[in-house]
Amino acid sequence: MTYTRRMVNLKNVTSDGVGTAGLDWPNALEQHASRLEAARDAILQRHASGQDPYLGWIDLPDGEVLGEVQALAAQYAGEFDDLVVLGIGGSSLGGLTVLTALQHPYHNLMRERPALRVHFIDNVDGDVITGLLEVLDPARTLVNVISKSGTTTETMAAYLTCKAWLQQHVGEGYARQIIATTDPQKGILRPLAQREGYATLPVPPNVGGRFSVLSAVGLLPAALGGVDVEALLRGARRANEAFRAGAHDNAILQTALVNWLAGEAGRNILVFMPYSTRLRYLSDWFAQLWAESLGKHKPGGGHTGTTPVKAVGTTDQHSQVQLYREGPSDKLVVFVRVDAPDRDARIPNAEPNEPEMNYLADAPYGRLMNAELVATAHALAQAGQMNYTLSLERIDAEQLGHLLQFLMLQTAVVGELLGINAFDQPGVELGKVLTYALMGRPGFDQQREELRAAGVQVD
Numbered sequence: 001m002t003y004t005r006r007m008v009n010l011k012n013v014t015s016d017g018v019g020t021a022g023l024d025w026p027n028a029l030e031q032h033a034s035r036l037e038a039a040r041d042a043i044l045q046r047h048a049s050g051q052d053p054y055l056g057w058i059d060l061p062d063g064e065v066l067g068e069v070q071a072l073a074a075q076y077a078g079e080f081d082d083l084v085v086l087g088i089g090g091s092s093l094g095g096l097t098v099l100t101a102l103q104h105p106y107h108n109l110m111r112e113r114p115a116l117r118v119h120f121i122d123n124v125d126g127d128v129i130t131g132l133l134e135v136l137d138p139a140r141t142l143v144n145v146i147s148k149s150g151t152t153t154e155t156m157a158a159y160l161t162c163k164a165w166l167q168q169h170v171g172e173g174y175a176r177q178i179i180a181t182t183d184p185q186k187g188i189l190r191p192l193a194q195r196e197g198y199a200t201l202p203v204p205p206n207v208g209g210r211f212s213v214l215s216a217v218g219l220l221p222a223a224l225g226g227v228d229v230e231a232l233l234r235g236a237r238r239a240n241e242a243f244r245a246g247a248h249d250n251a252i253l254q255t256a257l258v259n260w261l262a263g264e265a266g267r268n269i270l271v272f273m274p275y276s277t278r279l280r281y282l283s284d285w286f287a288q289l290w291a292e293s294l295g296k297h298k299p300g301g302g303h304t305g306t307t308p309v310k311a312v313g314t315t316d317q318h319s320q321v322q323l324y325r326e327g328p329s330d331k332l333v334v335f336v337r338v339d340a341p342d343r344d345a346r347i348p349n350a351e352p353n354e355p356e357m358n359y360l361a362d363a364p365y366g367r368l369m370n371a372e373l374v375a376t377a378h379a380l381a382q383a384g385q386m387n388y389t390l391s392l393e394r395i396d397a398e399q400l401g402h403l404l405q406f407l408m409l410q411t412a413v414v415g416e417l418l419g420i421n422a423f424d425q426p427g428v429e430l431g432k433v434l435t436y437a438l439m440g441r442p443g444f445d446q447q448r449e450e451l452r453a454a455g456v457q458v459d
């Protein structure tokens, strides 16, 4: 992925559709260029001060933890077949995105696998957790429990299940098969891991979960799954470098502007739609990044945030696009295009006597995919529905690393334009606390009484 205008096709931004959203491109860029650069500079200055409690993710591409991750991965490779990752939200979606994009699409079904199979447990669904353990070989399974805070209920429940399973089946040696990735100081998991003798990796205190994909959180599962993690970081470094360019040559700032203006113009929904099955979890990862970063109380009253919708092309073209074209003009649609698939897969001319199907004969799948994307983007623009396209040359570790960092930087800039803290998530906390109260965790008696008084059944 080169960091040029080519990567971001802002062509449709000039369409009538965008005009109706009050976005007049490139005049909007002229008008807001200095504001964008000021937002970027404010982020970089806070980061350079070394005092900011949230911006550690900007340094992750420099790979401080890379050596440790690679050493651990090398130590375990060959000895194990499966890795079970226990985590939720930012402690799961990054790794899932990277592995789904970069492993063989059917890696888990291959007879001879070049790397471990990686399974993500990110819910308290006992059927799924115990169902997975039923089919894994405990002697050849590693468990990576990941929690920035070291306390998250879902992850702790899965950890207890996996530890008990390993203890039961492999006995004393179980501790060798558990790796804990967590905050260096805070939470229950760190002291517990030390007591048990688990290998540990850090989540830097100044890196929030949804910004942690390029820390040990995403890197260890990726490395064990055979991903070129150095290339992933290299691509992210390119995004960091390109972030410093002036607004006219800076796709991160430009797309941040389009998103911000769309929101200001009442386009309250952001549809994120990669045209690639391999990138389907990028939509999930991005949805958390966007929603938790930008859905906030405004400092002076009111609310901010556009609602992310996860989609994948072409699949959701056949379930959602009707609404996006003829429904209300309350959306911005972001497409992700892959110029060249890895395989030169073509559609065979298997029905030479069917003239109606001849247009498909010998067509590359990649051409069909991108024709569908262009057709949809055009159809939306024609109906006044705002959209733009991010383009990758191909799906490889370097381009994906670039795109992930691009999207994190873009989100940070939108947060700055909105005048909010894009790096906390106070709105999620109450639900966690009330869950503790309902489950009878010590120290939450008062909340338990409040729930009872509000008519909630607590026993």
Ligand SMILES: O=P(O)(O)OC[C@H]1O[C@H](O)[C@H](O)[C@@H](O)[C@@H]1O
Pocket (backbone or CB within 6 Å): 088, 089, 090, 091, 146, 147, 148, 149, 150, 151, 152, 155, 209, 210, 292, 425, 428
């Ligand atoms: O990594 P953890 O501390 O376990 O947190 C996992 C997730 O839990 C929370 O509910 C937060 O809202 C997310 O931002 C976070 O990624």
